[in-house]
Amino acid sequence: MPHRCTECGKEYMDGDMAILQGCECGNNKFLYIPKQKGREVEEIKEQFERIESVRIIAPGMYELNIEKLLEGGEVVIALQEDGKYAVHLPSLLRKKKRS
Amino acid sequence: MNMGLITSLKARFRSIFKWFFKKDKMRIGIYGPPNAGKTTLANRILRDWTGDVIGSESEIPHETRRAKLREGVKIEVDGKTLTIDIIDTPGIATKIDFHDFLKYGMSEEEAKRRAKEATEGVIEAIKWLDDLDGILLVMDSTEDPYTQVNVTIVGNIEARGLPLLIIANKIDLPNASPARIKAAFPQHVVVPISALKGLNIDTLYRTMAEKFG
Structure with a gap:
């Protein structure tokens, strides 16, 4: 999930070659988006609700x-x-x- | 007043009260996941005590899709008689998918109808819980007992305060492990049986008489 190009906003998964070679847009800076811990809890909560x-x-x-x-x-x-x-x-x- | 006298009076009233309101027969529901052997057990009990059967047994899951009631089954153990109504219920599952039935050679239409009826059956089985005096919860000894269905049903029966006997069925199969069921639900009485072969069935009747009598 978590590597977003700081220029165009395109997201790349962990280990994607584009992270090393640069984004399609030519930018080579990425913002790492940590995994949302809350999401799983939300899913379980939703199930109960x-x-x-x-x-x-x-x-x-x-x-x-x-x-x-x-x-x-x-x-x-x-x-x-x-x-x-x-x-x-x-x-x-x-x-x-x-x- | 003498405390001893009050206590004995209380006990006497309680026994009179109990005598008046004692049910002459118990309604026992047979519950469990699909293919645990609920109908096989119901048929075993009925064959042993009435010579009759309640429904058809099958290796195809969700064979029983309506709850079936048989009234006034008399079980005699050690000179005591226990009269019960037996309700054989459809298997309780969290997911029902018609694709699972296709491998048994059913047409898609037939499989879909079966899935719909099985879903209605789960709802019917759960509704019956309101009208029961005791539960026989049948589990397959060859399967992992720690399932959402088993844990949820046991928890709910405990919350309702209904007497519960867990049946560890299919002990005739080589990979059966009734001990695993006992370990999963140590707070309950677990009776290992084979409803199909009639193994240990006398112990079940004795335990039923103790629990429900």
């Missing part, structure tokens, strides 16, 4: 959030990655236990 209990990745491909389902309550379905959700109302409104 996911509101959906089921994510439909594609037809026939599902990801289940077992923790969320076990917590009980409503079944929220996320449709792919585009921020669309479906809430299963019967599970939300279910008050009485199955007898």
Whole structure:
């Protein structure tokens, strides 16, 4: 990831020959961008804060959030990655236990 | 007033209370990841005590996609009778992908339908937890027990305060290691069995009678 040309802003991965030979733009100064430590934590946090209990990745491909389902309550379905959700109302409104 | 008298009165009330509210039968759910042998175990219990079966066993994951209930199964151990309702549940998984079913010769359409039903099955299995009095959690002794599914289910059952027995299944297979399951969940009773071959099944019934009776 982390070598950015100080001139044109193009980024090069670790060990890229361009870092030694110079950028396409002719510049040979690069700014090293340290790995964002926060990112992994954010990803894990996001996973825990996911509101959906089921994510439909594609037809026939599902990801289940077992923790969320076990917590009980409503079944929220996320449709792919585009921020669309479906809430299963019967599970939300279910008050009485199955007898 | 004499403290001893109060204590004995309290104990007596508690036993009367217990006697009134004691359930005449327990609802026991069979849980676990796909292909752990839940239906094989349910069938083993039913064959042994009723002569019946509950569902079809298969090497294809997610064969059971609806929870199945069998009421009033009487288990007799050392002269005592334990009457239970058995619920065989679909396997709990975090990812269900129809591609996994294609290798079993299913059409894409069929595999996709199976994946959808399996997903619904997981939700149904989890919903059943609200209505149970005890859990048999089946794990495959040949697999690593430290999975997200196993750890999450055990944690949740503990939080609910439900009696739990962990079944280390498939001990008939050469690479089975029930000790690994015991090491992973040392706070729980682990019963090593082979539901398929009926190995150590009497110990399971005895342990069930102790735990759920």
